[in-house]
Amino acid sequence: MTVLGTRALNRATLARQLLLDRVDLPALDAVAHLGGLQAQEPQEPFTGLWSRLRAFDPAVLSDLLTGRDVVRTHLMRRTVHLVTADDALTWRARHDAMLRQRVLGTYRSELAGVDLDELAAAGRAVMADGVPRSMTQLAREVAGRWPAPGARPLGEMLVAALVPMVQTPPRGLWRTKGGVRNVPLADWLGRAADPPAPDGTDPVGQALARRYLAAYGPAASADLRAWSGLAGLPAAIAAIREELVTFRDERGRELLDLPDAPRPDPDTPAPVRFLPAFDNAILGYQDRTRIIDDAHRGLSVAGERVVLVDGRVAATWSVEEDTVTVTPLTRLGRSDRSAVTEEGRELAAFLSDDASRRVRIAPSPR
Known part of the structure; x- marks a missing residue:
C-alpha cells in the first residue's frame, strides 16, 4: 500500500481546502465544498473565504445569510458552523444524538431528572410565536417548570441540541455586530430538517464521508470522526469502501480517499495564507x-x-x-x-x- 508522507498529505489538504490556489468559485459553492466553516467567531468565515476565493466580495456572503441560503447553526462537534441551508436540513438529524450527548457531557448532573423530550416540546411551544430569542431568554421562559438545573444548562440543551436552531442576522454579517438571537431552523427555512432514513440505512452518513474526503482527504476514519463529532460512521464507511482508494501515512494508519481527488506532487509550491480562528483546515483532523x-x-x-x-x-x-x-x-x-x-x-x-x-x-x- 502506498505510503503518503507528511508533505504529500499537506499538499493534498491545501488543494482540497482551496488554499493551494485561490479559485473562481461562488461563495455558496465554496461553503458547500468545505462542508461549512466553523463560525463561533462571526467575522472569521469572511477571512476564511478571502484566503480561498479569487475576488471574494464579503457582501455576497452577507447576502447569502440574509437570503437564507446559508445559516449559522450548531452542527459538527457541537460548534457553530456556517453551512448551506441544504446541508443544514440534510445533516441535522444525523447529528441529533451527538449534540445531545455533548451537552449532557457538560451538564449531566444538572439535567439529571429532566425529561428531554418534554423540555424540547416546551422549547418549541415558546418559540412558536416566531420571535427570535437569546439562549438565556428561552431558558428563562421554561425554567419555571425545571428550576433546578439553572438557565444555562436548559438553554444550551435547547439551542444546541433539542430544537434545531439558526442564529439570525445581523449576527454574522460583514463588519456588523449583533447578539445571538435564535429561531427554529424549520421556521427560518420554511421546512423541517430531513428525518433519519426509515429503513435503518445511513445514506446521510455515507454522503458525509464522501463530502469529507472531497474536502479533507486522504484521511483516516479517526479524522472524519474528529471533524464531524460523529462516532457512528464505521458502517457508512464500510458501505462505500469499494468506491475508495487506500493509502498509509508514515505512522501506519490507513487513509481513505476518493479515487479522482487531487493529490498534488509534494514539491508543489504553496503560497502564504492567513487563516482565521478555528479554521477547519486544521481542526478537521484528529492527526x-x-x-x-x-x-x-x-x-x-x-x-x-x-x-x-x-x-x-x-x-x-x-x-x-x-x-x-x-x-x-x-x-x-x-x-x-x-x-x-x-x-x-x-x-x-x-x-x-x-x-x-x-x-x-x-x-x-x-
Whole structure:
C-alpha cells in the first residue's frame, strides 16, 4: 500500500481546502465544498473565504445569510458552523444524538431528572410565536417548570441540541455586530430538517464521508470522526469502501480517499495564507501534523489566527488598530518574511478598505 508522507498529505489538504490556489468559485459553492466553516467567531468565515476565493466580495456572503441560503447553526462537534441551508436540513438529524450527548457531557448532573423530550416540546411551544430569542431568554421562559438545573444548562440543551436552531442576522454579517438571537431552523427555512432514513440505512452518513474526503482527504476514519463529532460512521464507511482508494501515512494508519481527488506532487509550491480562528483546515483532523506541529497544536483550539508558510503553520496574526501583527513561531527567512508582508498587506486592505494599514512582523524566536 502506498505510503503518503507528511508533505504529500499537506499538499493534498491545501488543494482540497482551496488554499493551494485561490479559485473562481461562488461563495455558496465554496461553503458547500468545505462542508461549512466553523463560525463561533462571526467575522472569521469572511477571512476564511478571502484566503480561498479569487475576488471574494464579503457582501455576497452577507447576502447569502440574509437570503437564507446559508445559516449559522450548531452542527459538527457541537460548534457553530456556517453551512448551506441544504446541508443544514440534510445533516441535522444525523447529528441529533451527538449534540445531545455533548451537552449532557457538560451538564449531566444538572439535567439529571429532566425529561428531554418534554423540555424540547416546551422549547418549541415558546418559540412558536416566531420571535427570535437569546439562549438565556428561552431558558428563562421554561425554567419555571425545571428550576433546578439553572438557565444555562436548559438553554444550551435547547439551542444546541433539542430544537434545531439558526442564529439570525445581523449576527454574522460583514463588519456588523449583533447578539445571538435564535429561531427554529424549520421556521427560518420554511421546512423541517430531513428525518433519519426509515429503513435503518445511513445514506446521510455515507454522503458525509464522501463530502469529507472531497474536502479533507486522504484521511483516516479517526479524522472524519474528529471533524464531524460523529462516532457512528464505521458502517457508512464500510458501505462505500469499494468506491475508495487506500493509502498509509508514515505512522501506519490507513487513509481513505476518493479515487479522482487531487493529490498534488509534494514539491508543489504553496503560497502564504492567513487563516482565521478555528479554521477547519486544521481542526478537521484528529492527526493535525500534516499542517501544524504537535508543539503548536493548542493554537488551533485556542482561537489563534495562524499564517501558513510553505503550507504549514509558521506564525500567528492579529489586528491592532492600523496594524496587522505577525508573530513567528519559527524562524522566517528573508523571502518568507517578504511573502508574509505582501499577503498581510492584502489582508489588511480587505479587512479595512485601507491599503495604508501596516504589517508588522515580530522577531523570530531564537
